[in-house]
Every structure is written in C-alpha cells, then in structure tokens.
Amino acid sequence: MAERSLMLVLHDVAPETWPDYRPFVEAVDALGQIPISWLVVPNFHRRNRLDDHVEFRRLLDGRLARGDELILHGCYHADEAPEPRTPRDWFMRRVFTHEGEFYPLSREESARRLRHGIELFERNQWPLYGFVAPAWLLGSGAREALAATGLTYTSDPGHFYLLPDYQAIDAPGLVWSARSAWRRGMSRLLSERMLHRYQRSPVLRLGLHPVDMRHPFSRQYWLDLLIRLLADGREPVTKIDWLDRHVLTSSAAA
Template sequence: MKRLFASIHDVSPRFEREVDQLLAHLHPHVGKRLAMLVVPDHWGAAPLTPAFKARLRDWSDRGIEMFVHGWYHRDTAAHAGAAAFKARHMTAGEGEFLGLDYAEALARMQHGKALVEDTIGRGAAGFIAPAWLYSDDARRALGDAGFALAEDHARVWQPRGRIVARGPVITWASRSRARQLSSLAAAAVLRRALQPARHVRIAVHPGDTRVPALMTSIDRTFAAFRDHAPAAYADLLA
C-alpha cells in the first residue's frame, strides 16, 4: 500500500490562526489523518496556554498525532564547519538541536515529551527537531529520551531500532522570494519523482498561509498523490 504522511509544523499559540487555516486547507485531502508538531515555547515567547492545551487534547482525541518539535525552535549555539553551513543556509536561526550537546538535548527532549504527553493524555508520536536538524549528540539522545519515532529530511526511524521510511520531505519555504521560488520548483519536481514511492511525506508551516502561490502548490501536491492513502506515522511501526 502507498501511504501519505501529512504534518503541520510549528504548532504553538503564536501561530494558532495559521494552524486553523492549515487544518481547514488540508481537510479535503487528508481529513484528520495528519500529525502536528508541537513547540512547547516558541522562541521563548509563546508557552502553551491552558486554552491551547485544551485544543491540543481535543485534536489528539480526534486522531491527530502529536510530535514534540524541540522546545524553543530557536538556535542560539555557535557553529563551525558543516554545522555552520546548515545553520546559515537550511534555516533562519531555528535549528535548535543542531548545536546542542547530549545533556542539553536530552533534557529538552524529556521536558517536551512530558509536557506534550501530560497535555494530550497519551504518548507523543515521536520527536522531530526544528528544521529537521540534529547534532550527533542530539541523535544519540533520542535513543534515551523514549520516543517511538524520529524524522529528518531523508528518513523516519526508530531511535533504538530501524529506519521505517525513506525519501525526501516535500515542504515549502516562505521567508524570502528566492526561497519561495526554489521550494515551488522543488515541489513540482518531487510531485513527479515520488509517484512510485511507497511512502510520501508532506510538511506545511504557518508561514505558507501568507503566500497564495505556496498554498496553491500545496493543493497540487496533495492532489498528485491521490493514490497514496493518508496514514498515521504510527502505522510505520505496525
């Protein structure tokens, strides 16, 4: 069976209106068969409020999977070498786990897991680092944090087990005109290239809602994979 995994990133009180827009926009394509990536305190300025926690629990009760998505979603580390290139070109200061050592990565993972699970009343689906970027220590910490699944740009895996899905995530960038155009071109290519793929992942972000061309591309991308059944990440563990 061909499967489609949809996710909304950066779920936070800071982006509540945009999350609602994305939910409505994706509903014709996947219904509630999607994942939300929850940021416990976006940039240290948007902690989960009681009202937003109630919404997360309701969404979870309706079948939406909840992933822990870092803690702050902000990268404050100094980088060198390959990590510096990733920090500069693959994200706008949001690769929170790219520069963390083992102890700090594990602490943030554990605190995020406890908060999200206490909020929704069930286990978190897994952990996905902001911008899909991990230090080597952060990848090692995943194995001790107790998450069932983790994801990066190229794969989904069990932190203490096997790789359960491979292939690039289809996603969009909204922060500059150049990045918008490049992500539109990449999505158009991947819509064709990934047709034979058994597993396809599509990720959307709050910023996408502010760019009509991106929203149109998102619709076209979901439509291109009608023969892929909307699935839960947990299905990869079956």
C-alpha cells in the same frame, strides 16, 4: 499499483503560528477525515509556553480525538548556543538555519530539553511516539540523548529513523522555502519534479511551515496538491500509523 500513503505534516505548531494554519486546516477538514501530524513546540522561541495556553491545548486535544498525531518538535525552536567556531558549524547554524536548536547541544542539555517536552506530553495525556528536531538537525550529543528516551522514531526530509538504533526507512518528503517570491517559484518547480520521481513511492510526506500559509501562492499549492494526491489514490495517514502498519509490525514479527 501497490498501496501508497500520504502524510500531511504541520511544522512549528504553537499558539502564535495557529492563526497562520487555521484557514488551511479548516479547508483540509472540509475535505473529509484526513489525519494530520502536528509538530508541537513546547515553548516556541521562549514566548509560547503551552502551559500558559489552555484553549490551544484543548484544540490539540480535539485534534487527537479526530485521529491526528502530536509529535514533539524541539523545545524552544531557537539556536541559543554560543557562536559557531568552525566553517561547517557556521554554515549549518547561520546560513542553513538559525533554528537548529539540537545541533550544538551537549548530550546533557539535549536530555534536559527532551525531558521537558516529554513531561509536557505526559501532563496533557498526549501519546508521544516521535521527535523531530528543528530544521531536522541533530548533533552527536542530541542523537545520544534521543536514543535513550524510549521514543519510537525521528525523521529528516528523506527518511524515518527507528530508535534507538537509527534504522533508516525511506520516506521522501516535499518541503518549500517560501520566504520570497523567487523561492516559492523554485519550490514549486522542485516539488513537481519530486512528485514525478516519487510517484510510485509507498509513502510521501508533505512538510508544511507557517510561512507557507502566509502566501496565497504556496498555501493554495499545498491544498491543491493534497487534493491531487488523494484523487490519485493515496491514503492519508499519520506518521505513527504508517510506521505501525508497514514497519513496526513486520519488525516485531521478524
């Protein structure tokens, strides 16, 4: 079977969500050298300024030293724009999610928030290649602003997009809705179906959220699934390492 890779991705990384993730990360570390991609929010809901949390920044320094990747994940991870005016916008911003921060923003405001996050990474000397919008939602203004940053990629649940042209690369991902017992049950069924469908996919992403970690059912599923996929021969990699190996190098050669 051709080489198959695996990415373990933690969303909504912030000082207040670290207690949710910590037992899981410790369990993953106990399995061996498994790189993790951390989606870092500069100021989660405006109450988690990373600049105010020295110990948490040192923790992220240590993760980089282990071979993990830090990825910019929004700025505030909160949709603070004026109320939606169209049925589509109402669905996207009030039904699908309340945290699609970069969906309603203008190009100028998107650029300001992106620069805020990029400067945070620069101050901490954290290498930065990717940006993932909260809830994976990018409005037209945000797409234009992101394309001008010089970053390498963004992503949604099914693809990577190489910047600045948004060239799509298939990269299926599993993600749960874990807010209630019935959602967790349905998420497990859907995940197992997707695993069968993408068994031979060159890459598979596991997208975890803090709420997954608050319920033993979902937390244990993710850990057991990671162990299953490793035993099945998938190689754990970060996002940028996989792109460097399988996409960017070949594109440069062409």
